Amino acid sequence: MKKMIAAIGLIAFFQLVPACAEPRHYRLDPAESRVTFTGNSGLHRFSGTTSDLTGEMQADPRSGTLLDMPLVRVPVGSLKTGNEARDHAVQYTLKAKKHPSIMFRLTKAVSLDTGSPEVMRYRLTGELIIGGAARSAEIEAGARFEADNIRVEGATTLTLDGFGLKPPPLARVLGVRNEVPVRFETLWKPEEGRG
Template identity: 30%
Template sequence: MRLRCQLVLISFLLLGTCAPAWAAPSQYALDPVHTRVQFAIDHAGFSKAIGTVSGSTGTIVFDPDDWNSARVEVSIPIARIDLGDAKWNQATLARNLLDAERHPVATFISTRIEPVDAQHAIVHGDLTLRGETREVALQVVLNGLKRHPLPPFRRTVGFSATAALSRADFGIDAWKSVIGDAVELRLEVEATRSRGSADAGDDSDAPDDAPDIDASAPDTPTEQTPAMPPSEQRP
């Protein structure tokens, strides 16, 4: 009996040593400087009007070995929309379009993940815009997951994503003769691993090829929107 117990104990220890260590998904905080939402929409059949929104915040829970466990929550400050012209921005934020005064923030909350392969997935979620909530599917590409090469050398994940939606689905139906209904979305996302994540202890280690840069300095200069001359034509 004693020998049998010893054999069971040895087997247990061996299995514990050889078994893979399943790490819990890490939580990442969106980098509002390097996260940008871009949209394109038809302008009277002449061109695609292109605008961007910067300053999004939120969290991503992600494990590259298990896309199904991923979760996304994002807040998008609609008031920061930029189409390259101040008066055009103002018209777009007006009540008959985005109504930014009453609905200054759009949100996206994932509901399920559809993995495609190691680098791709479809992220389904609820987009709330102008007080209306509709399901949107994001075609997501994982660009990279590694330690950032600049101080403070935090573990960073980056994604690109595309989606399509109808503005009428969100009650944005003014100016039908000038503004198209189909909206093409493109997202570029960077997120930094949050302090306290299960495996965040190695973030302070600099990469071997890290440049000698003052850690107190920001990694990029402050972004400023250049002044643009007023457009003569409005939506």
């Protein structure tokens, strides 16, 4: 039953995209995309963000089939908090020297019936790699269609120890919290001339 619901959801998802003769290649638009996170040291909250995201996927709008599951990549060095020392602490925590990118590869998208034609809800399952540690991740996200483009937004909470990550010693003394809320907003645009 779940597979049938997922298939119906994906068909509906791509029927909203204007029909085209062949599968389409979509690329993530960094000018319209961002990832933000919130940290808490016990003394104060802070946030960081980046728009330096890359990603691509291939889909057939006629059949509602993802032909190539998306891979999204975020350079750790691009995460900025507005404080250079804190940026270095974030890079240390995420092991940026050995593992310069955070990556997420989608492996499954299950439609969640919300009854809203404007925003379709999905449970996204995939592999999230942070600091060299690969973990299964499940994220609820909403998809909206803007002409030929697909906007996908969602949020989740990650834990540092879930990826074997430790902040620098001073940050541990200050009591950096293990939980890190993360939000993403992405816009996928079709690439002309690519199938």
